[in-house]
Amino acid sequence: MNKTSDNFNSSSIQSSALNSRHLIALEKLTCKEIELILETAREMKKVFIASKEGTRSVKKVPALQGRTVVMLFFEPSTRTRNSFELAAKRLSADVVSIAVSVSSTTKGESIIDTVRNLEAMACDIIVVRHKSSGVPELLSHKVRSAIVNAGDGAHEHPSQGLLDIFTLKERFGSIEGLNLLIVGDILHSRVARSDIWGLTKLGAKVTLVGPPTLVPQGLEMPGVEIQYDLDSALPSADAVMLLRIQQERMESTFFPSLREYSHRYGLNKKRLSLAKKHCVVLHPGPINRGVEIDSEIADGPRSVILDQVTNGVAVRMSILYLLAGKL
Amino acid sequence: MNIKKQVTLLDKIGMEKAIGKIGADISKRLLNENIAFVGIQTRGVPFAKRLSEIYSAQTNKTPAMGRLDITLYRDDLNQVLDWPVVKESEIDFKVEGKTIILVDDVLFTGRTVRAALNALSDYGRPKCVKLAVLVDRGHRELPIEANYFGMKIETSPLDYVSVLFNETDGKDEVKIIEQNI
Amino acid sequence: MNEKIVIKSGRVLDPASHLDEILDVAVIDGKISEIGKSLNAEDSKVINAEGLWVCPGFVDMHVHLREPGQEDRETIASGALSAVYGGFTAVCCMPNTDPAVDSVGAVRYIIERAKSAGFAKVYPIAAITQKSEGKSLTNMASLFEEGAVAFSDDGRTVMDALIMRRAMEYARGIYTNGISAPISLHSIDENLARGGQINEGKISAILGLAGIPSCAETIAIARDIALAELTHAKVHFAHVSTKNAVQLIREAKSKGISVTAEVTPHHLALTDSELIGYDTRFKINPPLRSEEDRAALCEGLKDGTIDAIATDHAPHTQIDKDLPFDSAPFGTIGLETAVPVTYTILVKSGILSPLKWVEALSLAPCTIFNLPGGKLKVGAQADITVVDPSADFFVEPDNFKSLSKNSCFIGKKYSAKPVFTFIEGKCFSLCL
Incomplete structure (x- = not known):
């Protein structure tokens, strides 16, 4: 049996079981895989966040020493990129951020060429963000590296979904039976899709709330409910997640005006009082204060928005660590 | 090939004696130190707990307790076939000024202890670190020795030394599983 | 060309005469000279067609040959060769080339290129509007005289109903043998379909891709049916894709x-x-x-609401198809898979009789676009497709004669394949 025989083996006979080399979508993960990522993230969080008295003076671990993680962001993003970068660095991986011109879909170098060029320089994990749904999936079929989807079009944003679930689990202990309201532009939201898959797999209920122009009927499935009136959906909510309203969508006539949107779907103190006492408020950021959420809510005691940010690093460390096991 | 021979080295009573001896030794020698037991996951954890109970009983002091998972500090992560699960680490005290007793079941190559020392030093700078193991089976690959041990045995590098604790495995036992090729 | 060929003992399927019998077919000088039992095969090249189906040459009334302008995807010659290997003796090519086929010169160019290639016949379809921009009509009568067989702005929809009305009205006045010039319509409401990538539904919602609702088609087809009723033009709907569109066409036909x-x-x-x-x-x-x-499309073919099968053969390079989904071009090639795919889906499954299937691939397109061919009769040009219904067909990109490999059928298995294509008596043996 033990080829590299040492007493490591006695303590860790279990192997981590992510089925795929890539993390593309929560839709593709099993319950067990999601639990594994969350459990691992809990330990990862301890690397950089003090628990009770104990403080680590060094907020990193050497697990991914010698591995190279590339940030390939075809769409501007500071939060997600910073979070992944920090996660990789806390695991001691080498991190390279590639600046890609936004207009790289023009002929000449294709996106596959770009990634193959990176691979030729020996990278291990590529974290990809792209405005088009399906790009990480496309790349995963064409390259040897592990692809991590950091958000593709309106498809999925699996690490965000996982950090939302992690945050809820931290708060409520268990996900099963919770009712999360996702409010706003579901149609264009990759976060909503990842949350839907992740939460319903773990036994939670997701209620999608927004004007019908922004809530696609096609997302109705077991565990998912669609409502158009926020006030009547709030009383049954354990958690409310507000999605960012992109101002430019207004011009495509999805809704008449920001003012009317906030009037019906903006979360303010009065509205939140309709919800259960323990109801928490999430937002994937960056927030539009006064549009989808009032400042006093965003900064208030029910907001777990900053917890989400902290947990994002932990979850992404967990993802990178577990994927490194498939290299 | 692969015919395995199992020999029991310690039974329940034998283990109790061996652990008792180590516990007494520590209580005597480190009586005036500000000590903490840190068990290395997995079998070091119940072992550390038993040692701390002996220590408390003999000294009337309650030592700090912690557990450490060394997975993220392993030096073979680029070679392992089965990617290890990260287990719980919990050190809820300041390590500065403490005498830390690192506790593990078996001392073999020394690589786990090396990883544990690195992990520990990322928490801070203890006053002193000691190592307690139940079985020292030889074949060191690093210059590491135990300060306290229950037994030293001769093994072949291919043998497997199995230590079971009631808390994790439902019974107390130390056995050696010999591998004949 | 003086050689006599006898196709022996095949199952001769001629939908025009409702013929379905084991017979011999003799070909001399590019024409069918005899159809009958035990024909004299002395001094003839004999093709043993036992177990094979002998059909009028298949005609694909909707292909994109990309020439002029996009010859890296397909040329008239490569497309016409691809047609031969797919069992088609003639194809009608859409005008959305670069430049669009909106001039007499472009029509002539296509006809000449096809002639010099010497593979399947190529009938050009000319644009309805200049550059297919939907604004002003092309010189439809001149284009028709030059050899355009129909008009279409395929790939685009003439969104201005008034322009569409004018085009239909004008086309009515252009005819040969008393039959008006047909207009082939790509009817999809471009406003409703704007930005759309795939069918709107559960899958588009899950994938996060903008959807094209099926009503984008039904709305446009409803408009064009109303205009056809108004103008009495000869209107043909290309690539119908929805249940509701089939129903609209069914009702229109019944009226x-x-x-x-x-x-x-x-x-x-x-x-x-x-x-x-x-x-x-x-x-x-x-x-x-x-x-x-x-399922509704299969039903529409069965009850005659849908007349013809056409491939919409749309070649694209791998480079273009490797783009992110929303930047990649629409389209699949289809010439070399149409026979096995439709045989398997329609005939093998029992939805269509062999005769009805052959009709949809030969007689129907010829009738709609008023083309020669589509019939097996003595004296007619010997455009013949011979099919082996018992063959297995595995779709492999390496076997394609088309310059492009973007087939949606790659890796799938079907039954039946064309084994001989005769074009005016010239025999192409397709067995590999």
């Missing part, structure tokens, strides 16, 4: 409005479930629809 319709093999065989995985080979316009739509 006596002059409309016809075609359906593609991929809409008959596949649904939008293929898109899970974002494979751009399945990015097609109109998009692959639901199973309900697919």
Whole structure:
């Protein structure tokens, strides 16, 4: 049996079981895989966040020493990129951020060429963000590296979904039976899709709330409910997640005006009082204060928005660590 | 090939004696130190707990307790076939000024202890670190020795030394599983 | 060319005369000289067609040959060769080339290029409007005289109903043998379909891709049926993809409005479930629809609402298809898979009789576009397709004669394949 025989083996006979080399979508993960990522993230969080008295003076671990993680962001993003970068660095991986011109879909170098060029320089994990749904999936079929989807079009944003679930689990202990309201532009939201898959797999209920122009009927499935009136959906909510309203969508006539949107779907103190006492408020950021959420809510005691940010690093460390096991 | 021979080295009573001896030794020698037991996951954890109970009983002091998972500090992560699960680490005290007793079941190559020392030093700078193991089976690959041990045995590098604790495995036992090729 | 060929003992299927019998077919000088039992085969080249189906040459009334302008995807010669290997003796090519076929010169160019290639016959379809921009009419009469067989702005919809009305009215006045010039319509409401990538439904919602609702097709087809009723033009609907469109056309036909319709093999065989995985080979316009739509299209062919099968052969390079999904072009090639796919989906499954299937691939397109051919009769040009219904057909990109490999059928298995294509008596043996 033990080829590299040492007493490591006695303590860790279990192997981590992510089925795929890539993390593309929560839709593709099993319950067990999601639990594994969350459990691992809990330990990862301890690397950089003090628990009770104990403080680590060094907020990193050497697990991914010698591995190279590339940030390939075809769409501007500071939060997600910073979070992944920090996660990789806390695991001691080498991190390279590639600046890609936004207009790289023009002929000449294709996106596959770009990634193959990176691979030729020996990278291990590529974290990809792209405005088009399906790009990480496309790349995963064409390259040897592990692809991590950091958000593709309106498809999925699996690490965000996982950090939302992690945050809820931290708060409520268990996900099963919770009712999360996702409010706003579901149609264009990759976060909503990842949350839907992740939460319903773990036994939670997701209620999608927004004007019908922004809530696609096609997302109705077991565990998912669609409502158009926020006030009547709030009383049954354990958690409310507000999605960012992109101002430019207004011009495509999805809704008449920001003012009317906030009037019906903006979360303010009065509205939140309709919800259960323990109801928490999430937002994937960056927030539009006064549009989808009032400042006093965003900064208030029910907001777990900053917890989400902290947990994002932990979850992404967990993802990178577990994927490194498939290299 | 692969015919395995199992020999029991310690039974329940034998283990109790061996652990008792180590516990007494520590209580005597480190009586005036500000000590903490840190068990290395997995079998070091119940072992550390038993040692701390002996220590408390003999000294009337309650030592700090912690557990450490060394997975993220392993030096073979680029070679392992089965990617290890990260287990719980919990050190809820300041390590500065403490005498830390690192506790593990078996001392073999020394690589786990090396990883544990690195992990520990990322928490801070203890006053002193000691190592307690139940079985020292030889074949060191690093210059590491135990300060306290229950037994030293001769093994072949291919043998497997199995230590079971009631808390994790439902019974107390130390056995050696010999591998004949 | 003086050689006599006898196709022996094949199952001769001629929908025009309702012929379905084991017979011999003799060909001399590019024409069918005799059809009968035990024909004299002395001094003839004999083709043993036992177990094979002998059909009028298949005609694909809807292909894109990309020449002029996009010769890296396909040329008239490569497309015409691809047609031969798919069992087609003639194809009608759409005018959305670069430049568009909106001039007499472009029509002449296509006819000459096809002639010099010497493979399948190529009939050009000319644009309805200049540059297919939907604004001002082309010189339709001159284009028709030059050899254009129909008019279409395929790939685009003439969104201005008034322009569409004028085009239909004007086309009515252009005719040969008393038959008006047909107009082939790509009817999809461009406003509703704007930005759309795939069929709108559960799958588009899950994949986060903008959807093209099926009503984008039904709305446009409803408008064009109303205009056909108003103008009495000869209106043909290209690549019908939805259940509701089939129903609209069914009703229009029952009211006596002059409309016809075609359906593609991929809409008959596949649904939008293929898109899970974002494979751009399945990015097609109109998009692959639901199973309900697919079944309705089969039903439409069966009851005669849909007249013809046409491939909408749309070659694209691998480089273009490797783009992110929403940047990749729409379309699949289809010439070399149409016979096996439609045989398997329609005939093998018992939906269509062999005669009805042959009609949809030969007689129907010839009738709609007023083309020669489509019939096996003595004295007619010997355009003949011979099919082996018992063959297995595995779709492999390496076997394609088309310059492009973007087939949505790659990796799938079907039954039947064309084994001989005769074009004016010239025999192409397709066995590899």
